[in-house]
Amino acid sequence: MDFDFLASTMVTLLKAVPLTLALFALSVSVGFLLALLIVWMRVGGNRALSTFARAYIFVFRGSPLLIQMFLVFYGLAQFDFIRSGPLWPFLREPFVCAVLSLALCTAGYSAEIFRGGIRSVSPRELEAARAIGMSGFLLVRRILAPIAFRHALPAYSTEVVLMMKSTALASLVTVWEVTGVAQRLISQTYRTMEVFLCAALIYLVLNFIVLQGMALLERSLSRHLRAAPPAPKA
């Protein structure tokens, strides 16, 4: 083992971590909001909106993320009205395209996860809420959303970890995050194993931190479900 090489590889790769984290944080938060919108359309009761949401989920879950990313990155640039449109300064940036396609994709998966969470809310709780006169937004905010989110959280944390891995694809549209830098190092040095080990370690640590964060969130959301600690003796 050549520790000097490993150390210098690690330093080079660590410099790309902020970009990976930025891709991850932006796409997860945009994707989360988008998923809320889609799940609202899906379960809202309006037939046209529900069909649209169904189609959206089918398309974005059924095709590879890479082709979606290339569609956004190369496909949109093909049209003159987009190139001359007001959004072009943003859509021209590979980073924005990567975030956009990551967010669109995760929204499809997350919407299904959230729908599962909503379905697991007991109808009795909703009935009780309606019986005491809650309706509409208040019902969603106080009863439906908290319970549904808590039920959906384990599956959603898996999805969030998958997103961390998916940011690697941004390297294929010239965003130099950790995997892209690793690929460049491999083709410069031909020392695949060492570079792989360093990059893998970075991703595993990142995923571990994310999972711990999600577990903390889950604990704090289900505090009332755990048995109360034994009362301290006076």
Next chain:
Amino acid sequence: MSGAAWAMSGSREPPRRNGGRQGCTGRSAISTLELLGFGQAGWGALLLVATLMTLAVTAAALLIGAVFGAIVAAAKLSGIPLLSALGTAYTTVFRGVPELLVIYLIYFGGSTAVTSIGQALGYEGFLGLPSFLAGALAVGIISGAYQAEVYRGAYLAISRGELEAASAIGMHFGLRFRRIIMPQVLRYAMPGLGNVWQLSLKDSALVSVTGLAELMRTSQVAANSTRQYFLFFIVGGALYLVLTSLSDRVFNQAERRANRSMPSSTLGQI
């Protein structure tokens, strides 16, 4: 290296700059239908072959993954601390690391290994790992990590009483494995295997970085050479949708078939 370089070059030249105009006007006579057709200028046949290639890579990967997955699941269930630690390490690493990185590892690392074997045998120069093999192996290794968890869960779902009963009437391990464990593991694993297949189908798109002419790569080549990026990525995506929804159907059938001996009342409990 050139294999992955195509995607890295990523220059997004506008369709109509530096000489692209003649190309565009020259081709503008070709309609969308002709571009996708089976004629001289059509990409239809190539896209169909590429779709089959995607299926072939995924199927090979699923088989490779079944071998890895079964071994790793057995290691994790073995109860021997060292083996189960190794199994856990395998599933953690290959489920936690980006698929692209694993593909680079197998493709570049494999080529380096093959080259050094070649040099040991007296062959000078670079030897590459065939991209189909590298791709199927890489996706297979990832798929193996997921399959290991599926098989482990399926094994744990078998009722302990049945295993005890089999031992009690004197079945030795081989017979017990063949008659009791295997059929039930496969039955319980069916839904999970369907998910793994869908996952591998989508992961196989990443094999395009090795230059293998599967669906993603062929869409990319067609898009680049006709400058109809939007069209070809939409068509490529639609073909993936066909594959995923068809295989969904196949797996549902298989699941029903695997469960045909189960009374429907117990089905509800699974």
